[in-house]
Amino acid sequence: MATNNSALLFRNALVDSGHQFAKDFLTMPQAVLAKSLKFLNKIAGVHGKITFSKLKSGARWKPYKYGEFNPSNSTSFHPRTLETFHLELDEEFDPASVYSTVFGKVLKKDRTSLEVVRAAVAEMARQSSGNLTKTIWTGVRNEDGETSLDNFDGFDTIIAKEKVAGNISRTLGNYFQSGKLTEYNIGDKLMLLWSTMTHLLKDNETLYLYMPSNVREMYDKWYNNNYNGANYTNEYNQRVLVGTNQRCVIADMAGMDDVKHIIFTTKDNMIVGFDGESNMERFELRVPNNPKMVQVFAETWMGCQILNLEKECFYCSSFTSEFDIPYISYEPEEVDFGEKATNSTTVENVHIEGFSLTSSLEVTVTGTAFTTTTTTITAAAAKAGVDIPITFKPTAKGNYTGKLSISSSTDIIEVDIPLTGKCV
Secondary structure (H helix, E strand, O other): OHHHHHHHHHHHHHHHHHHHHHHHHHOHHHHHOHHHHOOOEEEOOOOOEEEEEEEEOOOOOOOOOOOOOOOOOOOEEEEEEEEOEEEEEEEEEOHHHHHHHHHOOOOOHHHOOHHHHHHHHHHHHHHHHOOHHHHHHHOOOOOOOOOHHHOOOOHHHHHHHHHHOOOOOOOOOOEEEEEEEOOOOHHHHHHHHHHHOOHHHHOOOOEEEEOOHHHHHHHHHHHHHHHOOOOOOOOOOOOEOOOOOOOEEEEOOOOOOOOOEEEEEOHHHEEEEEOOOOOOOEEEEEOOOOOOOEEEEEEEEEEEEEOOOOOOOEEEEEEEEOOOOOEEEEEOOOEEEEEEOOOOOEEEEEEEEEEOOOOOEEEEEEOOOEEEOOOEEOHHHHHHOEEEEEEEOOOOOEEEEEEEEEEEOOOOEEEEEEEEEEEO
């Protein structure tokens, strides 16, 4: 009975004190996104829509001409609208369970202080905001949805839609197709992107290169393979794209795992809007029909937008990739045919499986008395698993040695499996 009373006391303290922690709860999304927002432009006080208008002008200084007045008409405005969408959180929970989750203790009457209430509210706010790191990149607005990814369009989704609308294209100079990225070509391809973008974009004092962490890891391997790690970790702090005179900062953030574009732009161009100042934001803790439970209700507004898609401000590239290093497994690691009679024929199999292969495997056997009928294995066959038959047919008494070689110059695979046998 005492425990139940303690649970009710804690529930009442939670509900009665909830209004004191409304600000803590409503600002938690920004706190959770803090690491990402270092590389993005946070704009507070956006309730609904706000339109930014970027001026683009071809106006130029030119030689003075006496008696002539011939103005050009090359100035235009390009509006971009940031919309923050209405988000809600509606959750019921057992306060006793929250208490034990946060503190790992059984409820007691003397632990229903405001400090405990604040901790419980903060933990729920933190966990409920966790998926927003993914939403700002790959979210797709669905007003009938039930998940965080349904709240608003993320940056990668915006890019995909703008490509369809014709606002991002190779013709406009703000798009490039990089094809397949691997740890062997990624550095060269990123530097190619750098060389193909307009100098007006490169002239920014700091330009950010937004890429998924798995692509960043491929770049790290490429750098170490080509520069033996020289000056990379300490001098560059693993954040600057080589060949850019330290002007291009690599920004790989949480939630970018499924992003399909590499983006070059400035921090100011990637905006994340929050309400944060409107009296329409709300946070409530209340007792629902079940008296043992507490109900949380909160509402706020949030959204993303790319402010300017002009090539002077924005450049992106699509890509495909295999994030696992190509390799093969094989068994056994060596083949010993043992003692065999002269001119006898013995066949042993070597089983291989391929992972993340992009090309066929070449198979060769060297050494007197050893042969195979397999010369090529496709990537698809290797992925399914295949046996390579090795034949041993000695023609004279003695010890025999050889090797089975499996290789792919494309996937940088080179495996040698020793072969041995004796003729008696």
